[in-house]
Amino acid sequence: EKRKQYHEPGNDYNVPRTTALFRRKRRDAAALEESDSATQVVQQHEELDMSQESGEGGLRSDSSGTALDETLGDTGGATNARDEDGNTGDQPHDSHESDSGSVRGSECSSDDDGGSVGDECDKDWQNFLAKYASVILPNGVLTVAEAIVGIVTYGAMSDLNWSQMEGLLKLANFLVGKNALPETAYLLRKTWSTLKSRMIHHHLFCTVCTTYVGKPQEDLKCPNCGESIRNDFTQGNFFSTVDIKEQMVILLSDKTTAKSLFSALKKERPESTMTDIVDGALYQKGAAAGSWSDLTLTMNTDGARVFNSSKSSLWPLQCVVNELPIALRWSNVLLCGLWFGPGHPDMGMYLEQFVQEVGQVGVITWNCEGQTVHSRVRVVCCCVDAPARAAVLNAKQYNGYFGCSFCLQEGTYLNGSVKYPIAKNLVMPPERTSEGVKQDMVAALQEGTPCHGVKGPTPLMNLPEFDLVWGVNPDYMHCVLEGVVKQLCELWITSTGSEFYVGAPSTLAKIDRRLLQIKPPQWFTRLPRSLLDRQYWKASEWRGWLLHYAVPCLTGILPQRYLDHLCLLVNSVYLLLKDTVANRDIATASDQLTEFVVVMQSLYGAQAMTFNVHQLLHLAKSVHQLGPLWSHSTFIFESGNGQLLKLVSGSNGVPLQILERFVMQQHLKKIMSTVELTQETVTFCTAMAPPQRDMSTHILGSGRLYTAFSESEQVALGDKLGHIPTTAVEYQRISIRGHQYHSASYKRPKKTNNSVFAASDGHHYVLEKIWEVGSGQQLLCCSPLSCHRDPRVDHLFRLSAARRPSRIKLLESSQVTRLCVSMAHARCLSSIPNMFERD
Template identity: 30%
Template sequence: MNDFDSDPLYPGASVTLGAFMLLLAVFTSRYNLIGEATEQLLKIIALALPHGHKLCSSLYEFKLFFKNLRNPLVRHYYCNHCLGYVENTSVSNCPYEFCGATFSGKNSCYFIEMPLENQVKNLFAQNGFYNSLGHRFNKTKSTRNSYEDIYDGHLYKNLCENNGVLSFQENISFTFNTDGAPVFKSSKTSIWPIYLIINELPYKQRMNKENMILAALWYGNKKPSMGTYLKPFLQSLKKLSEGIQCESPDKGIFVCKGLLLCGTADLPARSLLCNHVQYNGAFSCWKCEQEGESASVGRGHARIFPFEHQNPKGPERTKENVLQHAREAVDHQQVTMGKPVKGIKGPSWLHFVPHFNIVSGMAIDYMHGVLLGVQKMMLELWFGAKYKGKDFNINNRVCEVDNRLQSIRPTLDVTRLPRSIEKDLKYWKASEFRSFLLYFGGPVLHGILDKDRFSHYLLLVDSMHILLKCGSTDKDLDKAESLLIRFCSRFENLYERCFLRLNVHQLLHLPDCVRNLGPLYTHSCFSFESKNGIVLKMIRGSQSIDTQIITAISFIQKLPELKQKCIVKDSEIDMLCKIIENPSFLKRGQKLDDGIYILGASYGRCLTNNEVGALQQFLKHDPIVNTYTSFNRVEYGAYVIYGTEYSRMIKRNNSAVCYQGESGICFGEVMFFILCQNTSNIVQPLVFIKKLFCRNYNEDLHILSVTETNDIEVAHIRSLLSSCMLVAYPGTQKSFVCKFPNRLESD
């Protein structure tokens, strides 16, 4: 890092050069300023600064400031014809006999490696990073047997037993992902980054872009040859598994071992990584050896997996039999003319990664498989015009469904407002399918979808809520597995055999994914997809794209260094930086208690007669005063709760809560909050709630029917148990409250 980062921006300035450059970096990144705009901005600011300032005036100097020289880049060359790895770049022809194409040395194709060792060392050098890795040891006795994170899965626990590698805080494990992301709409050019996240960090922290590790980058108009691309990646993982020397401000000098625990990818990328047939081939399930069968679909054919009543999710694939089939595929390649053995084309580099289980360690990604797969297909079956006349199609009621759907006011947790199925379904993002599956679908389809198909759909809804839940138990997973078996076994009778695709079959293996790797959200592609978006936004032109991306990654990785060295936590500059990065960032006001903050302004309030009566019932005596300090928004632990009297909340509803009332567990809508002084002169924060009547409460259900009332109940703010999603739409008195499966995953 530059020695002058902590110097004043100009003589006598209260802001340092590093802090000012950090703000500029966050600003240009957030608003996607192109290079020319950034350079002009630098010159405009320089005009206003006094003589002797240290602000750079050119784009080159600006980029140079952020260039992370501690992460050297390594270029690996390959033949553009056969994609084979080329060790010696001085040769004139491809060294592989079957190819022999002209090889033009350093002008040839290459991919870039960012050595893992350097990036891991840089992360450990940050203040507090080592201490954050102890997060996994903080489980209480009551939650020790539940699945809250990836380290609660069997694969992680196996590496902790008997003083295993991951039982020590200085050792870490990775989840990796790679997938193609198109750079331009008008060409086949794409990037294939290999990302890693460190599982031991707290979930929110491990998903931050500053803590991502970009291990390698393939760029071009061809998909990578994984035998070529993964070769240096394997060498880096082997070195990490043996241990590297790191230094941390929290720990000092120590040896860190790093292991690959999990991989996640969509079906096409997974087939490349594992050297396995595509999703439309025989034996294309990666978890079992069911062959499937070919079925006619329109003018073509598709691979389907009819439900096997005797052995729904078997015969099981194992690491051992996959390796055996890979050897057989190679040994008999000439005899079988390259025919795969049980779907295995040959060995994968992942077979040889230390401690990695290529079968149970390769996760089924629910984002692609369930949301963009099963849920999207079911919506198309119900409402698609091409299925008109089918028993399962209700296209004639799509307008009614759309009216219900678009009248819903979701919480702020859902970033996208509900969109029309009839007009916009083909544009829906994965997060919209998730919202429909977990919250909107059941209430919206109630009374519209026929009884058999509605109850069948709820099997999927309930099971996915369990598998995404933070804190599911083995009993919960057994229940989810039972629900999914019923869902898959009934699918053919309610729809058609030709729709029993691989994504439907894979549902049967999802409970085992949770048992091995923790809740589905811990190893989904959602976080990696967002990282691809960050990288692609930083590509400003069509020239030297690989160099642009590497500059952008170095740019991202230096930001936490500047934050630690140049910005005081919770200072004015820190607040400004957070607001630029996240415009919806809510500035905390008065602290009421641990984890409870007022958001926005407070004001004086006189209560109505009904409100005074509710307060009197809570206090068990007459209120002492007539006017109270009132406020409409609070941050309460993991929740942000808005009262219904917050007038600016028009298209959203953040007021629904589950709380401990006088009669037990209750639901309601928060109206407002007050500060009330009790007889002991202690000020306590109270909440006024308009009750929602729930006739048949069941703690195992995550969607419950409620009826609006005019009853008001007052409770202490600590009585709030959780925020909920209230689904209400015109034309019916019945509403629904939906519980969130977890508070960690975000869109």
């Protein structure tokens, strides 16, 4: 009590000795600034930071700091959610002007006008630049800032916990012989604490009645039941949102990203084909009412188990920027919210705060190549699985009546569950409309009972220009791959006595032999596995089975009419997954999917008419509205969930751990794009980061001199070059637009085959040799494959003759279009629909 009274006006209490000591140190530091060397300045600043942050004369130890941060502490080290400077977690610190000598001038970067950060950096950021950006390490050439960047990059990429990170800092200080770097993880984390307080917003709710209470503050009570609300984050009564604008500003501060986005925004879009989500009718409708520079988001939320021994799960809310080129889009997923706890989140409460975050983004102003761009942000797509779709729309699930969010088919209760059989007159139910759904929401709210399966309003209806029907699309990963395809496979293998039964051990072994002989390209992340392990198959394995393996493996085993029925699904899904989908592809797929659903009932009975089968009727229109299936699938978000789980290093304070490390990654991006770093530092950080796909075309490996041209090779060279070179350099591997191809003679891969491809002339080839002739001209020595298209599956080709390496054709790398899956046992090959999605 006495220690606090000396702060009051007119009070005659003496200043405590520790405070007097701190003040004396500050005066000494000011006097030394003008005369001391750079190393002494670094050391003195470190002493000041340790003095100020200890507060009571002692530095916070890592053991206590780490424990607090893991449970409560990712809010700045105080149990009342205040940061070390006394501000609440949602209040920004004072801003200072940037040190122009330390911040990189960028021709493509964010500007401070219109809500971006730009020169308005926070206090911790300015302290970081002032103390570290221009100070050289003792006996070295790197600045302290560059050393910190390297250490943080290594720690982030190696998934180090804070104790390990502190050990790394101490090791670095030991190697340079001075405490040049922050000595503790706590001091290191201070460099981004204000960024965290500005980015992360915590929200409390009542655990008794689940009423939203608000952001953390003192003496909170539930407005509904009067329950006292603890704000120390130990009760699990909170969730968090992450500032969208701040993430967008950091994203656009990178010159490469800003330039790529600017080019994509200026690119003319095709009229009769779809190559991305921005070509969909739903996107174009919103774009017509906005500006060319507006940005859109695709959002997702889904549960992910963190620990096998706990019922609690993580529900991140993730977004991607649709206008970014695909590689950049999928490598820069935004984290917009985080919910952790047992069961499912209160989706209305969760989404309400997300909608508010989107509304607060306003205008983002950024610069590229001397042009100032003003962008607004809106949500165009919510891509989730079926249970989450019902939750975000506040509607009945698939196992209830009127469970389809795209049409008004009521469903039929059959053998213990709701099915969606085809009507006898084959009349399809009417489609829902966004306005109709809003009317149903109002009616459900007024009457207190669901209306056409709609339980009441959803926060998504407050998103500008958001379509409540097609904006929440059917996801092909869950609907088709883990739904219908898996269902069919189970029917074939487990329905003993049925005409379509193939589950007998000898029959299953025959299918497995065919399946395991297949050598897919290295583009596939998973090799074929036995059908006996199908319960462990991932969605990407079901995709490979559907598009490439199933028809060749089941030919001659599954009765023909069942195989023909399967081909309808295979061909239609392939058409909707192509990198360029034409309007005629959508029409063909729509007809084939409708036929598949109708025939499904006649072949397998009404019991097989599940919700996933019913959703196939709406799959083609979702492509018309939102572009190819791969452009609005949950694959990238499932991968994002896995990346977030890697940020967890302990069992306490899981969401706070994730948020702290996520902010650290954002801080690192900010440094990399604004601080002048040496080429050595950039090279080191790039090497530590996940490898980025090199989209250029270049030869791989070492070559050997080749002079013994065969007669057919001489003829091909003469036709191609007009003369026959005396020598060439032969290689076995080449990367073409980021995809690796190798010659048929390349022996290293045992279970993959990257030598078969399709070319722009419509033919298929085997790559025999890779030559470099003259002044670096690259030629692909290929043998053509004689094959014909399967009449039921457009992308499946049957080989009509054996490959003859003596028939040579020379191609250039620009003529190669895509890899193919070669299946020697069936004498067929299959084209890959697109070269974008892998998992």
